[in-house]
Amino acid sequence: MINVKEAKQLIDENCCASKVVTLSLLEANGSILAEPIYAVIDTPPFDQSAMDGYAFSFENWDQKSKLTVIGEIQTGNYSDKIVESNQAVRIYTGAPIPPGTDTVVMQEKVNRDGNSIQILDASLVSGTNVRPQGSQTKKGEMALQEQQLVTPVAISFLAGIGITKVNVFSKPTVSIIVTGKELAGANDEISEGKIFESNSIGLIAALQQLGINPVSVEVVDDVEEEIEKAISKQLSSDILILTGGVSVGDYDLVPASLGKCGVQKIFHKIKQKPGKPFYFGRHNQTLVFALPGNPAAVMSCFYEYVVQAISSFTHKEYFKKMALPLAEDFNKKAGLTFFLKGKMGENNVMVLNNQESYKLNSFAVADCLIEFSEEGENFKKGDLVNVRMIL
Numbered sequence: 001m002i003n004v005k006e007a008k009q010l011i012d013e014n015c016c017a018s019k020v021v022t023l024s025l026l027e028a029n030g031s032i033l034a035e036p037i038y039a040v041i042d043t044p045p046f047d048q049s050a051m052d053g054y055a056f057s058f059e060n061w062d063q064k065s066k067l068t069v070i071g072e073i074q075t076g077n078y079s080d081k082i083v084e085s086n087q088a089v090r091i092y093t094g095a096p097i098p099p100g101t102d103t104v105v106m107q108e109k110v111n112r113d114g115n116s117i118q119i120l121d122a123s124l125v126s127g128t129n130v131r132p133q134g135s136q137t138k139k140g141e142m143a144l145q146e147q148q149l150v151t152p153v154a155i156s157f158l159a160g161i162g163i164t165k166v167n168v169f170s171k172p173t174v175s176i177i178v179t180g181k182e183l184a185g186a187n188d189e190i191s192e193g194k195i196f197e198s199n200s201i202g203l204i205a206a207l208q209q210l211g212i213n214p215v216s217v218e219v220v221d222d223v224e225e226e227i228e229k230a231i232s233k234q235l236s237s238d239i240l241i242l243t244g245g246v247s248v249g250d251y252d253l254v255p256a257s258l259g260k261c262g263v264q265k266i267f268h269k270i271k272q273k274p275g276k277p278f279y280f281g282r283h284n285q286t287l288v289f290a291l292p293g294n295p296a297a298v299m300s301c302f303y304e305y306v307v308q309a310i311s312s313f314t315h316k317e318y319f320k321k322m323a324l325p326l327a328e329d330f331n332k333k334a335g336l337t338f339f340l341k342g343k344m345g346e347n348n349v350m351v352l353n354n355q356e357s358y359k360l361n362s363f364a365v366a367d368c369l370i371e372f373s374e375e376g377e378n379f380k381k382g383d384l385v386n387v388r389m390i391l
């Protein structure tokens, strides 16, 4: 049986080259740029006023004379009329400053009498309250680097410099198949021996957290032909996630069915808890994750392994890892890596109760998974442990 480190390495080695897609700015929200973006215009595109006030030539002003207001430029308008040295123009924030002027005085800092203004601003220098053309970004200049996250502000920035489409790393397409004769739908009667199906719901929600909507979600019985039929239909997705049927029981048919569908097994079983019977395989470019059916094993394996694969497609880092001191002692036997549901405090992390992999009540309120090393046994309060945030 391989350990966690080897499993993660094998997943990395089998992740294929990421794809690049051209998307509109809003479609690209939350993606990573696959190439740098160059500005196609100067921004601002002209010298513009930063204030509502009066534009005039500071250079030609004697710093005491009144100026005659000869007109106005509303934002959105433009004037090419040359303003003389004893003149000023009423101007507004964002409007192009007219030829002959170099400075704007705020309207609060003038006394206006008819068409005459007296400037009362001792702090003015040439260029005050003018945003020069290209002072944010110049045409041809790199506006954003490759690997930059497309944030809402980045989108606003790019829209403002005339960019409408960007090349980003594509999200993978994901299909989900949950297996089990016992699984009842939310609106079904839950008769003897049945349970409400919840793994697909949790996986859909976790994928949504990453901005991914699965292309297909199917619930199938523990019947070989049905499992194979469902698998064959989904082998064109980038990632296929299955749950249940990967352990050793007579009705655990998923690994064999995957084999029959031509999926190449990379590994089956990891020295970990929960999720020991985890299966990972590949069919051409499709990565196949068959997660042990217990609900906590499903979610834990999703955060630890499936997200790692999704990251290699999108180039995004989703759930931060950090080292935190343990709030209390924790003991386990050596031999398996434990991923335990935890809650972070101000300066430490606490292991929650109810860690069994059929239970989700603690996981439901956990904010992290705490990793206890394979070889470790007696962890003491204050020992540093690796913590993966899951929110």
Ligand SMILES: Nc1nc2c(c(=O)[nH]1)N[C@H]1C(S)=C(S)[C@@H](COP(=O)(O)OP(=O)(O)OC[C@H]3O[C@@H](n4cnc5c(N)ncnc54)[C@H](O)[C@@H]3O)O[C@H]1N2
Pocket: 178, 179, 180, 182, 183, 195, 196, 197, 198, 199, 200, 243, 244, 245, 246, 247, 248, 249, 252, 274, 275, 276, 277, 291, 292, 293, 294, 295, 297, 357, 358
């Ligand atoms: N003899 C052994 N038995 C088991 C071993 C083992 O090593 N030897 N491993 C145990 C471990 S660990 C796990 S985890 C489970 C994994 O088993 P499977 O992947 O075959 O999962 P199932 O048996 O199909 O289901 C396990 C459990 O989870 C419930 N389940 C399944 N799917 C769903 C779903 N979509 N929604 C909600 N709940 C689901 C299912 O009813 C079972 O209770 O095997 C152990 N056994």
Ligand code: MOO
Pocket: 273, 274, 275, 276, 277, 292, 294, 296, 297, 357, 358
């Ligand atoms: O992995 Mo199983 O999840 O330990 O019950």
